[in-house]
Amino acid sequence: MVARCHCGKVTIELPHAPSEVTECNCSLCRKTGFRGIYYSPDEVRVSGAVDPYVRADLDEACLTNWHCPTCGCATHWTGIGVHAAGRMGVNARLLDPAVVDGLPVKKVDGASW
Numbered sequence: 001m002v003a004r005c006h007c008g009k010v011t012i013e014l015p016h017a018p019s020e021v022t023e024c025n026c027s028l029c030r031k032t033g034f035r036g037i038y039y040s041p042d043e044v045r046v047s048g049a050v051d052p053y054v055r056a057d058l059d060e061a062c063l064t065n066w067h068c069p070t071c072g073c074a075t076h077w078t079g080i081g082v083h084a085a086g087r088m089g090v091n092a093r094l095l096d097p098a099v100v101d102g103l104p105v106k107k108v109d110g111a112s113w
């Protein structure tokens, strides 16, 4: 299963299709439209150049948010420091809609964190 940004320069190979999609209401996810699916970083392969964005408005940012420098699509996030192990988020919007349509949607109240 491969997720692709709009221009196709960034591809993300996933070990399996998602079984649910997470929608977060934090200010960043609201503005980028990110919909999260989660994997272990060691089972995902990101190809192509990506640029980082780390929120400066938080007391302590725990994620690096990556995007394609060419088309601007939010592609994935990875954890910083102790948050790096075990989990990363991939933007489900980079997948074919047929893969995610109809999946359960989990609402996360990131705006309150």
Ligand SMILES: [Zn+2]
Pocket: 005, 006, 007, 008, 009, 010, 068, 069, 070, 071, 072, 073
């Ligand atoms: Zn792109």
